[in-house]
Amino acid sequence: MMYDFVFLHAPSVYDFRKNSLLAGPISDVVPSSPVFEMYPIGITSIADYLERYGLRVKIINLANRMLMDQNFDVEKKLRKIKTKAFGIVLHWLPHAHGSIEIARIIKKLHPETPVIFGGLSATYFHKELIEYPFIDFVMRGDSTEKLMLLLLNKLETRETDYEEIPNLTWKKDNKPGFNPLTYVPDNLDDLDVPGYRYTIKSVFKYKNFLDPLPYNGWLQYPNTALLTARGCTQSCLICGGSKEAYLQNCGRKSLALRSPAKLAEDIQFIQRFSRAPIFILHDIRQGGPEYVIEFFSLLKDMKLKNEIVFELFQYADEEFFRQLHDAVPKYSIEITLETHDEKLRKLNGKFHCTNDKVIDTLNFVLKHDCNKIDLFFMVGIPGQTYQSALDNIDFCETIHLNCNKDSRLFYFVAPLAPFLDPASTAFEYPEKYGYKRFCYSLEDHRAAIAQPSWKHMLSYEQMR
Ligand code: B12
Incomplete structure (x- = not known):
């Protein structure tokens, strides 16, 4: 099946199954494990909005699939996907490692398919992200539904005047462009936030209930x-x-x-x-x-x-x-x-x-x-x-x-x-x-989250 857009939610560290982590209490008060397998609810809103305009959108929670099945083969899964663009989630900074690794794999498997990052952390580190050769766009801001429709339409018609899309970080001939953050809507009523209708419909439409599961244990x-x-x-x-x-x-x-x-x-x-x-x-x-x-x-x-x-x-x-x-x-x-x-x-x-x-x-x-x-x-x-x-x-x-x-x-x-x-x-x-900060760039955080023990993951220390 050909999709117009496929969202990928990566584990915090790729591949957590090979390098065991002593993640400690970093996710004790949320439903996720330290893999942070839950994806941001907003991607269901984006999917819902795009589908209203006839696009075919799929969410694949790779983190959860990897967590639920030790033998889940990520590359095999990704190789089979046919889509016009990929969206990679970098909402929470603990995904700094996994999201980048997934983007790298995607470009290796699908060199011609655009890779778009989004989320609060992607917004913050957009200038660094666009420097990676395997990332083509960063859609910034907290409300990206309508902007994603504009971008996907542009990709479909192969127009390259990306300057026209608010909040977008892009590149052309390896030179980055940073459009101002001018799209900041003041109400949420014309969207489905979260897009539960989409999520339920997608299970039947795309005949897979495992891919969009929000986190391990949600079915129970x-x-x-x-x-x-x-x-x-x-x-x-x-x-x-x-x-x-x-x-x-x-x-x-x-x-x-x-x-x-x-x-x-x-x-x-x-x-x-x-x-x-x-x-x-x-x-x-x-x-x-x-x-x-x-x-x-x-x-x-x-x-x-x-x-x-x-x-x-x-x-x-x-x-x-x-x-x-x-x-x-x-x-x-x-x-x-x-x-x-x-x-x-x-x-x-x-x-x-x-x-x-x-x-x-x-x-x-x-x-x-x-x-x-x-x-x-x-x-x-x-x-x-x-x-x-x-x-x-x-x-x-x-x-x-x-x-x-x-x-x-x-x-x-x-x-x-x-x-x-x-x-x-x-x-x-x-x-x-009163903090001593150890991490500044995205790369610093990426290195920190992949440390073997949570003590070394912390990006700060409190000064006495
Ligand atoms: C609700 C919430 C949660 C809920 C999550 C519900 C959910 N599934 O989304 C719960 C309680 C589970 C949670 C958990 C965590 N949270 Co929280 N959370 C929030 C909170 C209070 C609101 C988020 C919100 O308003 N979202 C709405 C908008 C902004 O996001 P959205 O609609 O989901 O997504 C839109 C855009 O971000 C963007 N987008 C997002 N992803 C993508 C991907 C692509 C490709 C594109 C194009 C666009 C895009 O488009 C979407 C729609 O337009 C914020 C604080 C705040 N006031 O913002 C903290 C916040 C986001 N969380 C934060 C953190 C740190 C965490 C945890 C890591 C904490 C922890 N150590 O356990 C965990 C991670 C959980 C996981 N992944 O498993 C930090 C993030 C800082 C950062 N940049 O990393 C925040 C800012 C503050 C805080 N400390 O709580 N959180």
Whole structure:
């Protein structure tokens, strides 16, 4: 079968099956293994959009196929593919090694087929990427659906005036061109984000259910996520998806929101194929109070069967949870506190209220019948000392005792690993925030992630 576009999601390190890694706790709080086999949900949106215009698009999660089958032959699989262009995912920087190796293999097997990179990390390192002889384009930015249609149409008609496509990094006669980041849409309603319709349809259309699986174990427990926004209102120092990072990396000055009505439609659709929890990504309060009221009222009218998981960036009062529970029969809450230290929380950005208010928030949630609360702490945030990291454990005890030792509270701690996020304030100004940075270029990160032990993968050290 001839495709118009094939997405490839590489493992973090290629080939992880040959060189065993002591990856440590670098992926402890996400559904993936250290291979980071989950692909970014946005590639399903791109696929969905392109298929609306009659293109045939396939997603191959190579990382997951390699993980699920020790004998899965990558080169054999790639050799057989007939497509007009390949898209290689470099969204998360831990894929710095695998994505480059896959691109190299693709060019060896299909020298005439264009190779296009995309994702937040590809956007950040686009100038370095375009220098590789086996990469032809980098599509930059957080919203590339429409731009990819423009580019694929151009490739089809063999026109080479790439200057016309916003956000594109390209090359002609080995000379790179960098088009400005001018396409930054301010809402997400004309897209399917994520493209669950596409994903399900593609299984039947292209007769393969293994290739597009999002991660190992998804079939047993088909968790889904919905994206309320692209961009962020928060300024967390360590986040490569903060307000400042989106401005610098994607030219985004404000949030692009998905409307409550569209989110409600998305939930209806998911309920048709999955009974597992639906994660609502980002704090819905980013949309403002009216957005929240409208969303809750739509949820209330719906016969919600799935559990819905909400994220909170800051303190919320009791009324919020009363309304939430009134609208959603079964819900859970995720809170990233990072630290017990009020001053450090204030510096870093998340939950910059007092510890008393943190405990109040938790008690409100528990009172209003939530199913579960996940609380996340981190080791390695700016200003944190060894002792301060240890003190988080005592704070968990304080919380537990102040919340009647409620068994619905779950505590997680993970290191800031493996890398400082590119474009985050901490990455851009490491010394100011107490870090010694070891990695600068993409090549530095590529070498780091392939180290045999996680201790040597880390791209930073905290200064005392
Ligand atoms: C939701 C989220 C997750 C979800 C992922 C859900 C999913 N499958 O996409 C979960 C919780 C699982 C997760 C995990 C991780 N995350 Co995360 N995540 C986010 C978050 C909060 C939102 C992402 C978002 O808004 N995406 C929307 C847009 C930007 O992306 P998208 O629609 O998927 O893709 C669009 C473009 O990026 C582009 N694109 C993407 N890929 C490609 C490929 C091609 C070929 C093309 C053309 C275009 C293209 O086009 C798409 C649509 O137009 C951000 C923070 C933030 N506010 O941004 C962090 C963030 C992206 N995550 C980050 C990190 C580090 C991770 C982890 C590595 C953490 C860890 N050590 O475990 C893991 C990796 C998981 C894996 N691969 O297995 C960093 C990334 C920094 C970097 N540049 O590397 C961020 C910025 C901040 C952070 N620290 O959390 N994450």
